[in-house]
Amino acid sequence: MKTSAQNDYVTPANRNARRRTWRTLILFLWGVLIACVVVGSLLPAASSLMVAIGRLHIWDKLQHFGAYLALSFLPVIGFRDRRRGLIAGLSMFLLGVLMEAGQHFSPGRSVELGDVVANGVGVSCGTLLGLPIRTLIAILRVRADHRRLRPKGTKPAVSFP
Numbered sequence: 001m002k003t004s005a006q007n008d009y010v011t012p013a014n015r016n017a018r019r020r021t022w023r024t025l026i027l028f029l030w031g032v033l034i035a036c037v038v039v040g041s042l043l044p045a046a047s048s049l050m051v052a053i054g055r056l057h058i059w060d061k062l063q064h065f066g067a068y069l070a071l072s073f074l075p076v077i078g079f080r081d082r083r084r085g086l087i088a089g090l091s092m093f094l095l096g097v098l099m100e101a102g103q104h105f106s107p108g109r110s111v112e113l114g115d116v117v118a119n120g121v122g123v124s125c126g127t128l129l130g131l132p133i134r135t136l137i138a139i140l141r142v143r144a145d146h147r148r149l150r151p152k153g154t155k156p157a158v159s160f161p
Helices: 004-008 012-042 048-054 060-078 082-090 092-105 113-149
Strands: none
Touching: 012 048, 012 060, 012 092, 060 082, 060 092, 060 113, 082 092, 082 113, 092 113
16 A cells, blocks of 8 residues: 555656646647748638628737747747747747748738837847746656655755745
């Protein structure tokens, strides 16, 4: 029969599986968001989806900023390797430039330099926001691991503020 301390212990394999699940979920959401941005960027202006988005009365540049902030933020916190996350996040600017160029071929749409600027500002902010949040997640993960591995009723060897 297991004691309560043994039941509370989380094996490294279980902990890694949980981390993979969250990373997979974040990266899946990132892929869905990429698909939504590609479709939304290349649809004709008269399509029902674009007409419905136009009825929201949200400034076009704010939509670009928000979409590309999320597109760059998610890979920065989702990739295990920090460098790959940064590269993937910053590459979203290239996606924005390509989508804006693709609008030249979409009926009723036009290429706007302001949209490219809004995309770039969103990518920059998303990447810069993702870096400290990635660090915070790592710190919280270490604290949680220390608490789980410490036997009940004992004081921690290292104190975290």
